[in-house]
Amino acid sequence: MNHADRMNEEQPGGKRGEMIVVCGAKGGIGKTALAVNLAVALTKKNIQISVMDGDFQFGDVALALDLHPTFSIKDIVADIDSMDRFALAGFLIHHNSGVKVLAAPERPEFADMIKANIIDRVCDLLLSQQDYLIVDTGAGLPENTLQFIEKADQIFVVTTLEMTAIKNTKLMLDTLDVLGYRNKTHLVINRATMESVIKAADVPDILGFDTSIYIPNEFHLVAQSLNIGIPFVSNQAKSDLAKAVFKMAEQLISRREISLFKPKQNSFIKQLFHRGGHL
Template sequence: MIHNIMLVEGNRLMLEQLSSVIKNTQGVELVARFREAGEALGQGIVFMPNIILLDADNSNIINLLTEFRRVFPTASIICTGEKWNAESSNLCINAGAKCFLVKPFSSDELRDAIMSFSTSFADARSNVLTFFSPKGKSGKTTLIANLAMSLARRSGSSVGIIDADLQFGDMAFFFDLKPQSTIVEAARDKDFLSPVSLNSYFVPVAKKVSILCGTKEPSLIDKVSIPAFEALVKMARTMFSYLLIDVPAGFNPTSIAAAEMSDTTYIVAMLNGGYEVQHIQRALEIFKSWPNYQSRVKTILTRVEPCNITSKQQMEEVIGYPVEGIIPNAFLKVSAAADDGHMALDLDPDSTFAQRVNFLAKKIINYKQDDSDDF
């Protein structure tokens, strides 16, 4: 879909500057531009804009928004302002603007903004995946990090990770990050955020992969309420094609909220010769209250040796439920990767670990399976 933009900008120099940014942005066309909002309201309709960039540095902006929505009911309105200010951004969004962009913006920012509300585009592709473990130390953080990389590379689409293991999340350690902003700041600011501004709370770690890191201290868990967490997930799912959520072990308000909001919940357990099978079965019993649990709940076993189809089938029989994926014992690889700041996936791309992670990514992307011996 081509985006036909009408630009309304009171400042002449800014009008020129923004016009040239729009003209240099792929997938959008500048169909009309006005310095006076009144002129745009009177004459703009003949240009059939489907996006209106409206100068919000105007004391009358809320009334103007109402008028623009009345005259252009099918167009999306983006407010633009010289400074981002939580209060005015929120007022504009409440009055019907899709988002608030600080000007002058770049082509990338404009495209990100449009993508964030083109629901036909984002919603159709967004896939929210929660990784749940009955008990801790299941290998799920390792799996999420490696799977995110594989998903981004194979699909070419954007992948977001939310570390919602609110007390002891270690995704930031995993990627050796010292984030400025975390889920705590995002939850604090959630009422003033739009998908475009929430993006800056995510830390990019690779091409097309970024992370909203967990709390810096366990006591900060109180700063992330469940409604705030839910609002962040809702917003983030419009920003990424795949959203992977790491949650604390066991059933708790965070893991339940994340699972409820997900398209797929993976129960992840590490085979350690303990009671993992019983834990999976007990967790499944709880998820069975969902009417469609068989399509929404999948299991992944880690540290499976030998990591082959026979082991997978044996485990399916013991558990009494299909096993979506198996990951081999990769302790040495995972530790070596952590030591030199790499992903285990990359240390040895031909390893069984890499193959199994890539296979899971393929399944998520829904590749046609032509390798008949893959499992």
């Protein structure tokens, strides 16, 4: 496909969607629940959104939305060179909220099939037709997660108040800092109201952040949501947990509007923000 064809894949007006990567230094900290609920919260603003399950070995996005995939990213591999956004649309699973999901492979051994060129092409095609692409990643910083992070406009690093989570999150944030991604990284403290010797208000300072996003601890509500495959922003919209995720969605939309309509004289600041330190 030549350059002109790729340019034609952009959204009307030449817009590109915004790519959001949800990651964390360890498993079991709520990344998937946050990613799918944030996606569904954004659809309530009449926004086109896709979720890509970037945990190619043990992804749970489809399960969290009670979807039963016919296709996964593995099925795209053979046709990647001729793939366009219309062909790709046939591999997406539609959730009743409006979210479109690209599922992880059904078995861990298929993860090795998803090479860097596949990730790159699929992300670009999804961004050409969606307002937002949310990528839910596996734990830590494997090679494919680093690739997602490099392409991202916004990175949400999720942690909890557990000592092991904070220790590993500090190492992860230091690594992202060294790689030059600090400007697009946001800290999310999940289960922020849980009982802990570490106070949620102290975590940003411990991790070297001025601010963070706080998600309250409603563990049973999240567990029930994941078990039945219904996002809590849909059936528990009045809960403090859902309200915190809706607030995240509002902030994302506001940030995107600011960046899209910022006057020309601020373009240098805009570049700094979007390039995430690649100077």
